[in-house]
Amino acid sequence: MVRVIVDGTPVEVAAGSSALQACEAAGKEIPRFCYHERLSVAGNCRMCLVEVVRAPKPVASCGFPVSDGMEIRTDTETVRRARRAVMEFLLINHPLDCPICDQGGECDLQDQAYGYGSGISRYHEEKRAVTNKDLGPLVKTVMTRCIQCTRCVRFCTEVAGTPELGGISRGENLEISTYVEKALTSELSGNLIDICPVGALTSKPGAFQARPWEMKKADSIDVTDALGTNTVVQVRGGEVKRIVPRVNDEVNEEWLSDKGRFSVDGLKRRRLDRPWVRVHGKRQAVSWQDAFVAIAKRLEGVPGNRIGAIAGDLCDAESLTALRDLMESLGSANLDCRQDGAAYDLSDRSRYTFASGVTGIDEADALLIIGAAPRHDAPVLNARIRKRYLSLGRGKFPIGVIGPQPSDTTWSYEALGEGPDVLASLYDGSHPFCEALRTAEKPMIILGHGALVREDSLAIQAAVRHIAETTGVVKDGWNGLNILHTAASRVAALDLGFVPGQGGRSMRGMLSSGVDVLWLLGADEFPVGGISPETFVIYQGSHGDAAAARADVILPGAAWTEKDGTYVNTEGRVQQAFRAVFPPGEAREDWRIIRAFSEVIDHRLPFDTAEELRARMARINPVFVGGAPASVSQPPFAGSETIMTDRPFRLSRQSYYLTNPVSRASETMAECARVYSVPAAIAAE
Incomplete structure (x- = not known):
C-alpha cells in the first residue's frame, strides 16, 4: 500500500x-x-x-x-x-443543442460545464460540423457533439472485441468513424450509449421519446438470456420506454446485451390482453370465468397421466411453482421445462449450473468450451471471457473449443474438433490440450447448449466430468465444470423439480404419445405442429406467438416487466425483479391466474399472496431463501445408457435477435435480424 x-x-x-x-x-x-x-x-x-x-x-x-x-x-x-x-x-465546437439532445439530463458534459466551466466563451468563429455516421439500426450518431474522448473506441476494442471504431485525421479534423461505413456487429453495441459522456451516441430506436426525469424506474432482471443481467426498467405514461443495465460486478459488471436493451418495443406488440376460447373452430373473446369453466369441463374425467404441462424460457419461479403444484394436485407427473430436449445430471445442483460462478472466469487460466458459442449464448459473459483473455496476455490463457464457433469470436482459440470423438482422447489423457488443463491452477470447462440437446447428452456429460476430475478442473477448493444455459427460467425450473416425475413423460413423450390436455406456460420454442390434433391446448403467456395460434384456450399473462418475479441465473444466483408497469387489458400475473383456476376445479392451491407462494418455493428448495440446495430427482433419461456418437456438435441456426416471443414481436429486433444475417458458421449443417 x-x-x-x-x-x-x-x-x-x-x-x-x-x-x-x-x-x-x-x-x-x-x-x-x-x-x-x-x-x-x-x-x-x-x-x-x-x-x-x-x-x-x-x-x-x-x-x-x-x-x-x-x-x-x-x-x-x-x-x-x-x-x-x-x-x-x-465547448469550442460543441453545438448548443441541449434542448433537442437525447442525452439531456444524463450528459456528463452538461453537468461538468455547469460545475467546472466558466460560463463564458472567448471563441466567436464558426463551429466545426462533422458528418453523422450510420452505425446500424441501434446506435444513433450526432458526431458534431463528439469531444473525442475515445471511450467508444476503447470499448469496442477491449470489451466488445470488435475493433470497428477508430479515429481518422488529426487535430481539429479528427473524427471517430468506422472508416468504411458499416453497421456495428457487436451484440453489446448499446453500451456505447451508456459510456458516451455527451450526446454523440444515443439510442436510435428510442430517439425523442422521453427525458430521464420524466420516467419512473424499477429494478429488474434481463430474461433474454440466462446470465441474469441486472437492469433498470424505465417507464413513462404506463409504457416501458427504456431498459438500461444496473451495476453488479458479480454478474454483468455494468454491461447489457443488445437484445435485452432494444427488444423493449416488443413488450407492446402482439400482446394477449383478454382470454380466448375456441368454439366450433373459431376463437371468441370471453370472460375469465368462462375461460376457466371451459378448461374445467375439458378436464372432467381426464386421468392425471393424460394431462401435461410445458414451461417456457421466460417464466418466473413463482409461476413455475404454481403450475407444478396444480399439475401435482391433478395427479400428473408430466412436467417439462426443456423445450429444446436438453438433458441434465440432476443429482447435484453444481452439475447443472455454472458452478464456478461468473466471477470464476476472472480466476481461470485455461478454458475448454464444448458445444457452446458464448458470444451468442451470453454476450455479457463472453465479454468477461475476453477480459480475462486480455488481462493474462496473448498466449497465456489457452482456450480450446470443441464444436463450431462463429467466425468472429472475440478471443483466439485452438479448434480441437467438431464432435464428441475428441472427448475420447481427452478422456484417456492423450490429447495435447490435457496438459494445458493440468498445468493450470484453475482450469475451466464450459459445456453449452450444443452438447446438452443431443440424444447422447448424458454420456457426454459423464465423459466431461471424468475429464474434469482427472485434469484438475474439479478439485478441492475449485469447481470449474460449468453449464452455460440459454433460457432464463431453466435453472429455477430444475431447482423446483419442473421435470418429469415418477412415471411422467418428458416434452418429447407428451408430443409423441400424446396427452389429452396440454398446458403451455409461455412455451413457444418447440414445434407446435408436433402436438396431436386431438390434444386440448391451453396457452398461458403474454404474446401471441406460434403456440398461441395452436391453443384452444388462451389465458393472457404478464411479461417480466409487469410483475414481481424471482429468477435464477445460469450460476444458480437467485435474483428478484420488480413490476415496472401493469399488464395490458385483462392480462394478469401468471401465478395468480393458476391460483384462481385451482379454485374453479376444487383443487385450491395453498397460497394466496406472493409471500406465501415464496415460502412454498423455499419448502420445495431451500436455495430460494439462501439455504442449501435440495437435489432434484427424476427418472433416468432415455439416452443415459447410450454411448457417444461421432455426430458433430451443432449450434442453433436461429438468429440471435429472434430467440423469444418478445424479441420476435420487436420491430427493432426484426431489423437487426435483417441487417445482421445469421453467420455462415452457425447456419452450416
Whole structure:
C-alpha cells in the first residue's frame, strides 16, 4: 500500500494506483470524460487535472501514478483555472443543442460545464460540423457533439472485441468513424450509449421519446438470456420506454446485451390482453370465468397421466411453482421445462449450473468450451471471457473449443474438433490440450447448449466430468465444470423439480404419445405442429406467438416487466425483479391466474399472496431463501445408457435477435435480424 495525502487527508491506496483513484479514495470528486473504470487509460480529455506538490504544472490524474508521500491538491485556484480552460476548449465546437439532445439530463458534459466551466466563451468563429455516421439500426450518431474522448473506441476494442471504431485525421479534423461505413456487429453495441459522456451516441430506436426525469424506474432482471443481467426498467405514461443495465460486478459488471436493451418495443406488440376460447373452430373473446369453466369441463374425467404441462424460457419461479403444484394436485407427473430436449445430471445442483460462478472466469487460466458459442449464448459473459483473455496476455490463457464457433469470436482459440470423438482422447489423457488443463491452477470447462440437446447428452456429460476430475478442473477448493444455459427460467425450473416425475413423460413423450390436455406456460420454442390434433391446448403467456395460434384456450399473462418475479441465473444466483408497469387489458400475473383456476376445479392451491407462494418455493428448495440446495430427482433419461456418437456438435441456426416471443414481436429486433444475417458458421449443417 502507498500513503498519499489528498487535500490534507492521508489515504492508503494500492501500489500502481493513479492519482485519480487516490482522490476518489479520499472522497474527492474529480471531473473526467475520457477516463472510465473498466477501460484502459487514454488521458486525452485533460479534465481531471489536479495539482501535485513539487510538480511544475497540473497533471492529468487519470494517468499519473502515485508514490509514497505524494501530496495532491484538487481544489486550488490553479486547478480551477486549468479546468475552466479545458472546458472552454471542449465547448469550442460543441453545438448548443441541449434542448433537442437525447442525452439531456444524463450528459456528463452538461453537468461538468455547469460545475467546472466558466460560463463564458472567448471563441466567436464558426463551429466545426462533422458528418453523422450510420452505425446500424441501434446506435444513433450526432458526431458534431463528439469531444473525442475515445471511450467508444476503447470499448469496442477491449470489451466488445470488435475493433470497428477508430479515429481518422488529426487535430481539429479528427473524427471517430468506422472508416468504411458499416453497421456495428457487436451484440453489446448499446453500451456505447451508456459510456458516451455527451450526446454523440444515443439510442436510435428510442430517439425523442422521453427525458430521464420524466420516467419512473424499477429494478429488474434481463430474461433474454440466462446470465441474469441486472437492469433498470424505465417507464413513462404506463409504457416501458427504456431498459438500461444496473451495476453488479458479480454478474454483468455494468454491461447489457443488445437484445435485452432494444427488444423493449416488443413488450407492446402482439400482446394477449383478454382470454380466448375456441368454439366450433373459431376463437371468441370471453370472460375469465368462462375461460376457466371451459378448461374445467375439458378436464372432467381426464386421468392425471393424460394431462401435461410445458414451461417456457421466460417464466418466473413463482409461476413455475404454481403450475407444478396444480399439475401435482391433478395427479400428473408430466412436467417439462426443456423445450429444446436438453438433458441434465440432476443429482447435484453444481452439475447443472455454472458452478464456478461468473466471477470464476476472472480466476481461470485455461478454458475448454464444448458445444457452446458464448458470444451468442451470453454476450455479457463472453465479454468477461475476453477480459480475462486480455488481462493474462496473448498466449497465456489457452482456450480450446470443441464444436463450431462463429467466425468472429472475440478471443483466439485452438479448434480441437467438431464432435464428441475428441472427448475420447481427452478422456484417456492423450490429447495435447490435457496438459494445458493440468498445468493450470484453475482450469475451466464450459459445456453449452450444443452438447446438452443431443440424444447422447448424458454420456457426454459423464465423459466431461471424468475429464474434469482427472485434469484438475474439479478439485478441492475449485469447481470449474460449468453449464452455460440459454433460457432464463431453466435453472429455477430444475431447482423446483419442473421435470418429469415418477412415471411422467418428458416434452418429447407428451408430443409423441400424446396427452389429452396440454398446458403451455409461455412455451413457444418447440414445434407446435408436433402436438396431436386431438390434444386440448391451453396457452398461458403474454404474446401471441406460434403456440398461441395452436391453443384452444388462451389465458393472457404478464411479461417480466409487469410483475414481481424471482429468477435464477445460469450460476444458480437467485435474483428478484420488480413490476415496472401493469399488464395490458385483462392480462394478469401468471401465478395468480393458476391460483384462481385451482379454485374453479376444487383443487385450491395453498397460497394466496406472493409471500406465501415464496415460502412454498423455499419448502420445495431451500436455495430460494439462501439455504442449501435440495437435489432434484427424476427418472433416468432415455439416452443415459447410450454411448457417444461421432455426430458433430451443432449450434442453433436461429438468429440471435429472434430467440423469444418478445424479441420476435420487436420491430427493432426484426431489423437487426435483417441487417445482421445469421453467420455462415452457425447456419452450416
